[in-house]
Amino acid sequence: MTLPNDTAQNPANATSPFLAIHNLVKKFGENTVLDDVSLSLDRGQTMAIIGPSAAGKSVLLKCMAGVYGANQGSVLIEGKNIAENDASNDASWTDRVGMLFQQNALFDSLPIWQNVCFQLIENGSLSRKQAKERAVELLGLVGLDADSATLRPADLSGGMQKRVGIARAIANNPEILLLDNPTAGLDPVLSNHIENMIETIAKKHKTTVITVTNDMEIARNRYDFLTMMHEGRVYWSGKRDDISDAHNEHLTQMLKGSSQGPISMRTRNRGQHLVA
Numbered sequence: 001m002t003l004p005n006d007t008a009q010n011p012a013n014a015t016s017p018f019l020a021i022h023n024l025v026k027k028f029g030e031n032t033v034l035d036d037v038s039l040s041l042d043r044g045q046t047m048a049i050i051g052p053s054a055a056g057k058s059v060l061l062k063c064m065a066g067v068y069g070a071n072q073g074s075v076l077i078e079g080k081n082i083a084e085n086d087a088s089n090d091a092s093w094t095d096r097v098g099m100l101f102q103q104n105a106l107f108d109s110l111p112i113w114q115n116v117c118f119q120l121i122e123n124g125s126l127s128r129k130q131a132k133e134r135a136v137e138l139l140g141l142v143g144l145d146a147d148s149a150t151l152r153p154a155d156l157s158g159g160m161q162k163r164v165g166i167a168r169a170i171a172n173n174p175e176i177l178l179l180d181n182p183t184a185g186l187d188p189v190l191s192n193h194i195e196n197m198i199e200t201i202a203k204k205h206k207t208t209v210i211t212v213t214n215d216m217e218i219a220r221n222r223y224d225f226l227t228m229m230h231e232g233r234v235y236w237s238g239k240r241d242d243i244s245d246a247h248n249e250h251l252t253q254m255l256k257g258s259s260q261g262p263i264s265m266r267t268r269n270r271g272q273h274l275v276a
C-alpha cells in the first residue's frame with residue numbers, strides 16, 4: 001500500500017499504485033456520504049473495510065466499481081481515471097473488476113448459470129455452452145453443486161445466493177475483486193471456506209481484493225490492510241499489524257454503537273484522521 005502521492009498531478013506517473021482513490025467525495029442530494037476518501041493498493045494486495053452502519057462502505061465500493069460517479073476526486077487504475085475509461089482503447093473497467101453486491105443483485109428471471117456468467121455471455125467471451133460449463137466449475141469453487149446451475153435465485157437460500165454472487169464476481173478472473181460482505185449470513189465453516197477461496201484467488205492471480213466486512217476477526221486475520229470508516233471518512237487505514245489497541249477498541253465501540261444507535265466519535269476531526 002502506498003500513500004496517495006503526486007499521481008494526482010501526474011496520473012501517468014510510472015510510480016502510480018495499481019489502484020488509487022484520490023480525495024473522493026460522494027453526495028446524494030445534500031447528504032455527503034463519502035468525504036475526502038483517499039486510499040491506494042498495489043496489485044495483489046488485499047484490504048478489508050470495516051466500520052459502523054451507514055459509514056459509506058458500500059457506496060465506496062460502488063464508486064470503485066464505477067456504479068456511482070463521484071462528485072469530486074477520482075478512482076485511478078494504473079494511473080488512469082476510470083471515469084475516462086475508453087473501452088475502444090483499454091480493457092473495459094467492467095472487464096477488470098468483479099463485484100459482489102451486498103444484496104447479491106442476481107437476476108430473478110435467469111437461471112443460476114446465466115447469472116454467474118452473465119457478463120461473459122454479454123461480451124461474447126463465451127458461448128452459452130461454454131458459459132454453462134464455466135458456471136458449474138465456478139459454482140463448485142463456492143461449494144454449490146452442478147444441480148444448482150439450472151435453478152433460479154428464488155429457489156436458493158440467502159447463503160446460497162451469496163455464493164452465486166461470489167461466483168459471478170470471480171467469473172471473469174478480475175484484476176480487482178470488490179466484495180460487499182461476502183460472508184454475511186454464512187455459517188462459520190462456509191465463511192472460512194469462502195475466505196480461504198478469496199485468499200487463494202488473490203495469491204494465484206495476484207488479484208487486488210477489497211472486502212467490506214463487519215467481522216473484525218476476519219478483517220484482522222485475513223487481509224493485508226485495514227481501513228476503518230466512520231461517517232463517510234477514513235478514520236484509520238494501514239497494515240493490519242499496525243493497528244493499535246486504542247484503534248481496535250475504538251472501532252469495536254463504533255461497531256457496537258452501530259447496532260445500538262449512533263455514538264459520538266471523539267477523535268473525529270480531520271487532523272486526527274490517520275492514514276498509514
Ligand SMILES: Nc1ncnc2c1ncn2[C@@H]1O[C@H](COP(=O)(O)OP(=O)(O)OP(=O)(O)O)[C@@H](O)[C@H]1O
Nearest residue numbers: 028031033051052053054055056057058059060102
Ligand atoms: N442510492 C442512494 N441514494 C441515497 N442515499 C444513499 C444511496 N446509497 C447509499 N445512501 C446513503 O449513504 C450512506 C452510506 O450508505 P452505505 O450503504 O455505503 O453504508 P454502509 O457503511 O455500507 O452501511 P451498512 O454496513 O449498514 O451496509 C447511508 O446514509 C445511505 O442511506
